[in-house]
Amino acid sequence: MNFPDDSPYRLDFAYRSDRPIEPVFHSHNFYEIYYFHEGVCNYLIGDRIYTLQPGDLILMNGMTLHCAKIDPSVPYVRSLLHFDPGALRPLLAWSQAVNVLQPFQELGNLRLSLGGTDRELVERLLAELSVLAKRTDAVGEGRFRLAVADLLHVVYELWIRRRAVQDRTELPTEKEQTVQRLITFLECHYTEDLHLEALQDHMHVSKFYLSKLFKEVTGVTIFEYLYRRRINQAKIEFVLDPAKTVTDVCFQVGFKHLAHFSRMFKRQQGVTPEQFKRRLASPSNLTAGD
Template sequence: MIEFKYMCKSTGAQNFLFHSHDAYEIYYFHSGVCTYLISDRVYRLAPGDLIIMHGMTLHRANPDPAVEYCRSLIHFDPRFVRRFFNPPDMVDLLLPFHRLKNYRFRLGGKSRQQEVEWLLADMSRYYTVQQPLAKQRFLLLFLQLLIEIYEEYQMTDHAAESPTEKELIVQRVISYIEKHYAEEISLERIADELFLSKYYLSHTFKDVTGVTIMSYVMNRRINQAKICFLIDPDLSVTEAGYRVGFKHLSHFSRVFKEKVGMTPEQYRKWVRCRAGIDMPL
């Protein structure tokens, strides 16, 4: 129900893929130099930044490989939170996720950062330990973290900071892809639509995101196929591939397995089992 990774560190060239999941996510940036992409938003991170994500939105970290990159991650099922932490007479602690969807908080002041970092450190102590009350202590600390996020949501001016010229170009590219990913799409077509040279467009996109434009298109199509299966587990693999822009089933199956780690049919069966559709009697 809650997956927690504390102070994950990496250096050197890493292949951080665009990905999505139906779990909600809390991401805390400890140190490094990193650009973070969520859908068409580009965030230049600073230590102490905390990101919340609503689920099933493509996102990717693009850290500088020359600097150690350190972050903490929490994935959780919102149904679990509602079950334990949201009685009728209490504040809805998931409201920031519902209202803001995907958002970066810049924690104000060292004391605010320290409070969150102390909570994460304490959570790490109880996450894997096998002793009485460890799980309860972990859940209480997680509840306190959600309260901190809710309070930050109440205090924060939610106006977005001004993006750089390159980030604006990336946002325009992703917005265009969002409207046309199910159609025949090419670098030439995007460049013509945005009145930019192919070289400048592809170089700028790769510089900001760490991936090529056509790689992003494939990730977006596969992400939408996953959403199609989640919405309609009875949807055929052929129809799902066609809806998201693939003209050939073999190509769709190959790219899907490459990105997701299983074939479309295996993913469809997994969704059906999770929903109880194919559970044995």
Template sequence: MPGSGKGEPDHMNPRHPYRILTDYYYNWRGLNNGLSFFHTHPQYEIYYFHSGNCDYMLGERIIRLQPGDLIIMNGMTPHGPKVYEPSEYVRTMFSFDPYLVQIFDENMRSCDPLKPFNVLRNYHFRLSPDAKAECEDILKRINRFYCQNDIVQYNRFLMAFYDLLMFILVQGRSVIEERQRTGSEREQYVGRLINFIDLHFMEDLKLDDLVKEVHISKFHLMKLFREATGKTITDYLYERRINQAKILFLYEKEPSVTHVCYEVGFKHLAHFSRLFKKQVGHTPETYKKLAHSAGGQLQHRK
């Protein structure tokens, strides 16, 4: 049955008029042959983790998944799983074009079902036990109705899908409100600086260069950045470089530790190794070995 977790995923089967999701897997176990794990796409995506041993790459972030984790994505940020035990990897995932919400009645769109995707863009929810049970119930209903070639069941699917969007909106409401409340001057400058760092972190960046990029005083920028992120600008730059190094170690077997050190923007191997161990909990050499060992289990510090 397509999308049921027992047959082929939806994208491997002929589509019919009532299948409107771009890609769909329900309670799907194992890996899909021929698919690139670290990828992008123009659609929005909802990902729910049921069980397994998996890290999830979301841009520069690496998330150690737990059962009941829910991730929403705008799609264009590179993302994908790093799975250590494929036979135990179980998830539900579907992607959809944002215009899909136009199907809903105008009154149903009044609360903006896509607000979490537009405001949070990419966000990881660690659901409470009650929220986990509610989410799994909604996903079960979506799958039950989505797999039926019938206009009545199609409408029931739409209601279940809308319910999931409302569930996500409720889960993210406090974070959304906080971002909108503090999103004036602080978000403007900090957002510009983070975007600049994400594009140029591999270069020889100095604090004065970053200050010039956003055109405010050094003291004011440092204050706004710490208020928004809880980190110094330098700490964020180093963490961005270390996260990129982790991704290179996970997805590439050939590069040496020294090569990765310089590739991500560090000038001194000893400095890179010290910060890597402090942030990750392993030396770069140990992390690289664990990343490519059979069934290797990496524990990441937050």
């Protein structure tokens, strides 16, 4: 179920998708509900690594850099709902006392590990969405949007019940703990002039081992992650303040040379920074991975 290509809003759904993916860090300007059915996956969101288990439900505001690192030798099965809040605003207006978008707006990103009746309920709703998404008639389209609104209310209720519980995710291996510490450091210092020697000194780990470990856990190199993080922040800066020049943003996010910034931006986004800024006047959804 999708909005027409010329619609300013995005609303699409994929049920139990099992297509293979490459581990690519990306971001997008719409909200996402991700449900993990089965597989082996380390999901990186911002400065956090989540080792997923079946029944995990992830809420994302989209603008935070994220990437799924999977084991391709086993099936990777997930359901995805991408939506622009404007696509559902008319359906949610009647219930203004309950802001079901609050988990996305307040936390930005959240993992809920579901079990028992909660897991059964969410999986049933996802299966119902799958059936309705195949319909092309007006009634089916209306019921699909109502079902999405119902799912958002259920997710909101799950969040309310657990909001007081701090996420105490345990990283199962020492390797993942080391990479988590490095990602946290990069998140705090990505605008600085970083090199492997500085990371080695901070982590007290050989730069060669650190590079190997990071690629093993995340699927990308340290500097691929770093450049993705900088480009992601550049996109956010362009959105928040369209008056900022490309040069200003280039240096603000940590690049030392404008040509390098423009080259990396186009490699990751498919357009130059100038073209991206021009498109902000009439936003179009960027392609998202999962």
